[in-house]
Amino acid sequence: MPDTSTTEQQRRGGRAILASGMIGLVAGIDNLGNGLAIAALLFSGPLASGLGMGVGAVLLSAAILALLVGLRSTQPDTVALVQETSVAVLAATIAAMAADMPDAPADVRVATALAILGTSTLVTGALFWLVGRLRLGTLVRFFPYPVVAGFLAGSGWLLVEGALAMLTRVHAPLATPRLLADPTILAKLVPAALLAVLLVAALRRSASPFILPGVLVGAALAFHALTALLGITPDQARAWEWLPAVPDGAVSLPLPTDIVAAADWSRVLSATPAILSVAVLGLVGLLLNSSGIELASGRDIDANAELRVTGGANLIAGLFAGPSGFVGLGMTLLAGRLGAADRWAGVATAAVIGLGLFFAGWLVANTPVFLTAGLILFLGVELLLEWAVAARKRLPRGDWLIVLAVLAAIAGIGFIEGLLLGLAVSLATFVYTYARLPVVRLSTTGRALRSRVDRSPAATHHLAEAGGAVEILQLQGFLFFGTAEQIVHRVRRRLSDTDAPPLRFLIVDFAHIKGMDSAAATGFARIRNLTAGAGVRLVLSGLPPKVAAMLAMAAPDLEGDPALTQAIDIDHALEACENSLLATAPLPAPALPSANGELIHHLEEAIGPHPRLTDAAAALDELRLRPEAVLIRAGETASDVYIVGRGRVKVQTTRPDGQRLRLRTMTGGAVVGEIALLLGQRRTADVVVDEPSVIYRLTAATLARLEREDAELAFVFHRLLATTLAEKLTRANLVIEQAHR
Structure with a gap:
C-alpha cells in the first residue's frame, strides 16, 4: 500500500x-x-x-x-x-x-x-x-x-x-x-x-x-x-x-x-x-x-x-x-x-x-x-x-x-x-502637542501630602494648618523648552496668589523625569531667581544623574546656592520642610509632673483627657535604646505594641539586592506595630532606632490581662490603637486621592 x-x-x-x-x-x-x-x-x-x-x-x-x-x-x-x-x-x-x-x-x-x-x-x-x-x-x-x-x-x-x-x-x-x-x-x-x-x-x-x-x-x-x-x-x-x-x-x-x-x-x-x-x-x-x-x-x-x-x-x-x-x-x-x-x-x-x-x-x-x-x-x-x-x-x-x-x-x-x-x-x-501635555504629575501642598514621618498629634495638627506654606510639584516625562514654560508659569502664578498662604518652600520633584534639554535647564534657573526674589526656599528632589548634570551645565551657580536645597527623594524633601515649620511652631511643651509625664502627655494628645492615663503609663515597660538597635524584626510574630516617648525610629525593608529602603520614620508620640498585633500577623518590616530613644512597650499579655481584670484601662489602650489606625487610614486616603488627581 x-x-x-x-x-x-x-x-x-x-x-x-x-x-x-x-x-x-x-x-x-x-x-x-x-x-x-x-x-x-x-x-x-x-x-x-x-x-x-x-x-x-x-x-x-x-x-x-x-x-x-x-x-x-x-x-x-x-x-x-x-x-x-x-x-x-x-x-x-x-x-x-x-x-x-x-x-x-x-x-x-x-x-x-x-x-x-x-x-x-x-x-x-x-x-x-x-x-x-x-x-x-x-x-x-x-x-x-x-x-x-x-x-x-x-x-x-x-x-x-x-x-x-x-x-x-x-x-x-x-x-x-x-x-x-x-x-x-x-x-x-x-x-x-x-x-x-x-x-x-x-x-x-x-x-x-x-x-x-x-x-x-x-x-x-x-x-x-x-x-x-x-x-x-x-x-x-x-x-x-x-x-x-x-x-x-x-x-x-x-x-x-x-x-x-x-x-x-x-x-x-x-x-x-x-x-x-x-x-x-x-x-x-x-x-x-x-x-x-x-x-x-x-x-x-x-x-x-x-x-x-x-x-x-x-x-x-x-x-x-x-x-x-x-x-x-x-x-x-x-x-x-x-x-x-x-x-x-x-x-x-x-x-x-x-x-x-x-x-x-x-x-x-x-x-x-x-x-x-x-x-x-x-x-x-x-x-x-x-x-x-x-x-x-x-x-x-x-x-x-x-x-x-x-x-x-x-x-x-x-x-x-x-x-x-x-x-x-x-x-x-x-512640539506643540507635546508641550500641551501635562508635565506636572502632581500639584499639591504640604497639607495634603506629608512625609513618611509619624509625629505627635500636636505636630501633626500644626503641619495640617501650616502645610499650605509648602508647594509641591511632581514632574513627569521629558522636559524641553515647551514643557518647562508650564512649570515657570505655575511658579509665577503661585507666588502672585494673594489668597493662598505665604509660600516658604517650593519642592520640585524629578523622580519621574526621563530627561531634560538645555532650554529646560535654563528654565529652572529662572525659577530659582523667582523663588529667591520672593524669599522662598527651592528644594529639588529625586534628581536623576543626567538631569543634575544638565542643570549644573546650564546654571553652574545653582551649586552651593543658599536659596536652593537638594534632597534624595520627595520624602526627605518633605521631612526637611516639615522640620523647618515645626522649629518655629508654638507647640505646647509637655508637662512632666512625674517620671512618666512625657508619656502621659503623648497619650493625652492622642485620645484626650482621661482619669486613667497615669495608670495606663504605669502599665507600660520603658526601654532606653541606642541607635541601630532593632526594635522589631521582619518575619517575627507580633506580640507587642510600642509608643515612642522620645527620640526617633525608622521602618525599613531590605530589597533582594541588599539595599535598605526607608518606609516611614516615627518620632515622639507615634505608635508602632499595632496592625500586626491586632490582626495576629507576622511583622512585615524592620523597625530600627535612628537616634537615642525612650520607647514604651505594651505587651500582648498585659493587654489580655487588662481585658480580663480592668476593662476601663483596656478600653484606654484600644481607643489609642483605634485612633492611631484612623489617622493612618486618613493619611493613606489623602495619598490615594492625590495620586488620582
Whole structure:
C-alpha cells in the first residue's frame, strides 16, 4: 500500500509548485506591463531615443529583484517588484535634467538618465544593507506617518504629471493647460484617461489578480483591431505618436562601462537630493510593506534581515542602471493566499520577466502610447485616492492637513521642498502637542501630602494648618523648552496668589523625569531667581544623574546656592520642610509632673483627657535604646505594641539586592506595630532606632490581662490603637486621592 502521508506531501508540493507558477505568471505579466510604462515615463520627449535601453534596464532590474529577494528572503513566498513611487521622483529629476541639456548629444542625455537611475538604486541598496547590518530597521518606523502619506500622495501627483508629459511631450504640462485642448493630444489623452478610469473602477470592484493584465491586453488588442479596421498602418500610427517611434528589436541591456563613459556626472551629482530622498523613502516603504505583511499573514518578519537581502539585490540591479524595488505587498499576500509556500514564486516571476525580455522589443514597438500613459495615470490616481482622499477617514484632521500640505508643496514647489515642509510641520505639530501635555504629575501642598514621618498629634495638627506654606510639584516625562514654560508659569502664578498662604518652600520633584534639554535647564534657573526674589526656599528632589548634570551645565551657580536645597527623594524633601515649620511652631511643651509625664502627655494628645492615663503609663515597660538597635524584626510574630516617648525610629525593608529602603520614620508620640498585633500577623518590616530613644512597650499579655481584670484601662489602650489606625487610614486616603488627581 502506498504511504498516504507521502502521497499527501506530494500533492501539497504539486499544489505549491502550481501556485508558484500562477503567481509567477501574474506577477511577471504585471512587471512587464509596469516595466514598459515606467520606461516610457522615464524615456520620453528628449530622451525617447533611449526607450529601448530603458525597457531593458527596468525589466532586468525587475528580474534581479524578484530572483534574489525570492531566493534569500526570510519569507519563502516573497515577491519583489520595481516600485513606481521612487520612479515618480526620479522621473521629474530626469526630465528636468534633459530639459536643461537641449544641446547635448542624445546618447549623453540617455546615459546621464541611466546613471541617475542606477546611482539611485546603488545608494538605496547601500542604505538598505547598512541599516539592516546595524539592526536599525525598527528606528525608521518612527518617520512621521503624515509625511510618508504625503510623499506617497505627492508621488501619485508626479506620476499623473509624468503620464501627461508622455502624451504632450512637454515637461510640466499642467503649467500650460492649453496643451490639453490640442486635438492631437486629446486623441491620446481621452483613451488614456478612460483606461485609467476603467482600471480604477474594475480593481475596486474585484480583487482578482487577473483584472489588471486582462484590461491591458484587451485594450491593446482593441487598439490594433480598430486601427486595422480603419486602415491605419503602424507607420501612420507612429507618425501620429499613437505608437512609440521605436523599431522592433531596439530593446537592449545597458552596459555599465558605456554609461560611465558617456554620462555627464556633474548632472548626476546635482540630482543628489532626489537620489537620497528615494533611498530614505524606499527604506520607509520597505518597512511599511513588511509591517503590512506581518499584520495580514500573522507571521513575524525580521526587518533587518529583509533590509540586508533587499539591499544586496538593489546593489546588483543598480550596476545595470535599473530602478530600485523591494517586496510587493499585494503580490506577496496573493502568493500566500494561493498557497505558494516555497521560493518558486520569486523564481517563477523572474523567469517570466526574463522570457519577456526576448519579446520586449516587439512589445515596446506595438504597445500603444495611450496604454502606457494610461497605466501610469492609473497608478498616480490610485496613490492620490489612497493617500490624499481615503486617508481622511483613517487620519486625524491635523495629520490629514499635513498630507495635503506636503502634496501641495510637491505639486507647486518641488519634491524635496514638499518633504522638508512636511517634516517641519510634523515637528512643529509634535512640539506643540507635546508641550500641551501635562508635565506636572502632581500639584499639591504640604497639607495634603506629608512625609513618611509619624509625629505627635500636636505636630501633626500644626503641619495640617501650616502645610499650605509648602508647594509641591511632581514632574513627569521629558522636559524641553515647551514643557518647562508650564512649570515657570505655575511658579509665577503661585507666588502672585494673594489668597493662598505665604509660600516658604517650593519642592520640585524629578523622580519621574526621563530627561531634560538645555532650554529646560535654563528654565529652572529662572525659577530659582523667582523663588529667591520672593524669599522662598527651592528644594529639588529625586534628581536623576543626567538631569543634575544638565542643570549644573546650564546654571553652574545653582551649586552651593543658599536659596536652593537638594534632597534624595520627595520624602526627605518633605521631612526637611516639615522640620523647618515645626522649629518655629508654638507647640505646647509637655508637662512632666512625674517620671512618666512625657508619656502621659503623648497619650493625652492622642485620645484626650482621661482619669486613667497615669495608670495606663504605669502599665507600660520603658526601654532606653541606642541607635541601630532593632526594635522589631521582619518575619517575627507580633506580640507587642510600642509608643515612642522620645527620640526617633525608622521602618525599613531590605530589597533582594541588599539595599535598605526607608518606609516611614516615627518620632515622639507615634505608635508602632499595632496592625500586626491586632490582626495576629507576622511583622512585615524592620523597625530600627535612628537616634537615642525612650520607647514604651505594651505587651500582648498585659493587654489580655487588662481585658480580663480592668476593662476601663483596656478600653484606654484600644481607643489609642483605634485612633492611631484612623489617622493612618486618613493619611493613606489623602495619598490615594492625590495620586488620582
